[in-house]
Amino acid sequence: MFQKSIWIRLPRNVLVGHGVLEDTVTAVEELHLAGRPLIVTSPTPREVAGERVAELFAAAGRDPETIVVETASFDAVERVIDAADDADAGFLVGVGGGKPIDIAKMAADHRGQGFVSVPTAASHDGIVSGRGSVPEKDTRHSVAAEPPLAVVADTAIIADAPWRLTTAGCADIISNYTAVRDWNLARRLQNVEYSEYAGALSQMTAEMLVENADSIKPGLEESAWIVVKALVSSGVAMSIAGSSRPASGAEHLFSHRLDRLVPNAALHGHQVGVGSIITAYLQDGEQGMWREIRDALERIGAPTTAEGLGIDESTVIEALTSAHEIRDRYTILGNGMNEEAAREAARVTGVI
Numbered sequence: 001m002f003q004k005s006i007w008i009r010l011p012r013n014v015l016v017g018h019g020v021l022e023d024t025v026t027a028v029e030e031l032h033l034a035g036r037p038l039i040v041t042s043p044t045p046r047e048v049a050g051e052r053v054a055e056l057f058a059a060a061g062r063d064p065e066t067i068v069v070e071t072a073s074f075d076a077v078e079r080v081i082d083a084a085d086d087a088d089a090g091f092l093v094g095v096g097g098g099k100p101i102d103i104a105k106m107a108a109d110h111r112g113q114g115f116v117s118v119p120t121a122a123s124h125d126g127i128v129s130g131r132g133s134v135p136e137k138d139t140r141h142s143v144a145a146e147p148p149l150a151v152v153a154d155t156a157i158i159a160d161a162p163w164r165l166t167t168a169g170c171a172d173i174i175s176n177y178t179a180v181r182d183w184n185l186a187r188r189l190q191n192v193e194y195s196e197y198a199g200a201l202s203q204m205t206a207e208m209l210v211e212n213a214d215s216i217k218p219g220l221e222e223s224a225w226i227v228v229k230a231l232v233s234s235g236v237a238m239s240i241a242g243s244s245r246p247a248s249g250a251e252h253l254f255s256h257r258l259d260r261l262v263p264n265a266a267l268h269g270h271q272v273g274v275g276s277i278i279t280a281y282l283q284d285g286e287q288g289m290w291r292e293i294r295d296a297l298e299r300i301g302a303p304t305t306a307e308g309l310g311i312d313e314s315t316v317i318e319a320l321t322s323a324h325e326i327r328d329r330y331t332i333l334g335n336g337m338n339e340e341a342a343r344e345a346a347r348v349t350g351v352i
């Protein structure tokens, strides 16, 4: 299908490295962002980075305001919009994991203002993307939102975050393998618009992460480097595609379904990693690449079983049989799996 036009919205300043938090104000000034920042953060990220970001803006005479959010909800987005109105903020800065970053991103989108992403954990590729994910009624998947103008990823802070957050980010990247294959399938079966560049970038990102899996170890700042760069590249793939397609297929539908059935049971990345093992089995059968995906997750220390996610067998089966209803996105799940097929796939792959 010929694409008449595309509009790719990417971050302009991406800072990754030891101590780059100190350059936050410079990164913002270089973007000519005017006015007061509203810093949107959550309790722990506030301590590890938010307070320092506020000090830096205060020292630059920008009179920052801070708001602390605790849950990813539309109420929280509304509160942030109100706080930005009250503070007459010129732009928003999200400091933390996916929760405060997405809330800031969506509030910035609503206000039509600039947004800066300061991740304190490498837990998923939403730290860079123009997608926001805040549960609303039946919706758990991401929707279009304001992409960050700048990303400031301080690897010293990220390397210090709990290791499970980093393994979740790795698993979110590894899941790109199955997402790209599902996207290709949808192109062939449904004539869905496909971007060769975005698909290739997403797949290459997963391959590079797996090749580097042995260098990804707790306590090593180099690991934070590798994972953040992969998350940036995956976020860019989504921006090129103009959708989350390059990084979200059936494995993400499975995870979104788990989020509804057992909210907060496990991290997003860990859920999509387990979903990716089963998705790969569905895509090419018992002899296919599901073992490689499982082994890569194991090498990194991410869960590969229902038990590892802290969920029971029946929840896995329920999520698999209803995941196709989550959104209008064609994947290998097609019109859905029946219970026997779901049990077989989960059993063969060792997930249950």
Ligand SMILES: NC(=O)C1=CN([C@@H]2O[C@H](COP(=O)(O)OP(=O)(O)OC[C@H]3O[C@@H](n4cnc5c(N)ncnc54)[C@H](OP(=O)(O)O)[C@@H]3O)[C@@H](O)[C@H]2O)C=CC1
Residues within 6 Å of the ligand: 042, 043, 044, 045, 048, 072, 096, 097, 098, 099, 100, 102, 120, 121, 123, 124, 125, 126, 127, 129, 131, 132, 133, 134, 142, 157, 158, 160, 161, 162, 165, 267, 268
């Ligand atoms: N936009 C997108 O494309 C995507 C968005 N998402 C969304 O992102 C959210 C999940 O993101 P995730 O990062 O896993 O969740 P959170 O933002 O909830 O972070 C997970 C936990 O890590 C803590 N934390 C963060 N940084 C540090 C640190 N440096 N040291 C110690 N603890 C830290 C947080 O503390 P505290 O409790 O204080 O916040 C929280 O308890 C969900 O809302 C999900 O829907 C997921 C995937 C993609």
Ligand SMILES: O=C(CO)COP(=O)(O)O
Residues within 6 Å of the ligand: 124, 125, 126, 131, 133, 140, 141, 142, 143, 172, 244, 247, 248, 252, 253
């Ligand atoms: O998590 C994502 C990509 O890794 C975003 O995907 P969704 O659009 O399915 O939420």
Ligand SMILES: [Zn+2]
Residues within 6 Å of the ligand: 124, 125, 172, 247, 248, 252, 268, 269, 272
């Ligand atoms: Zn994801």
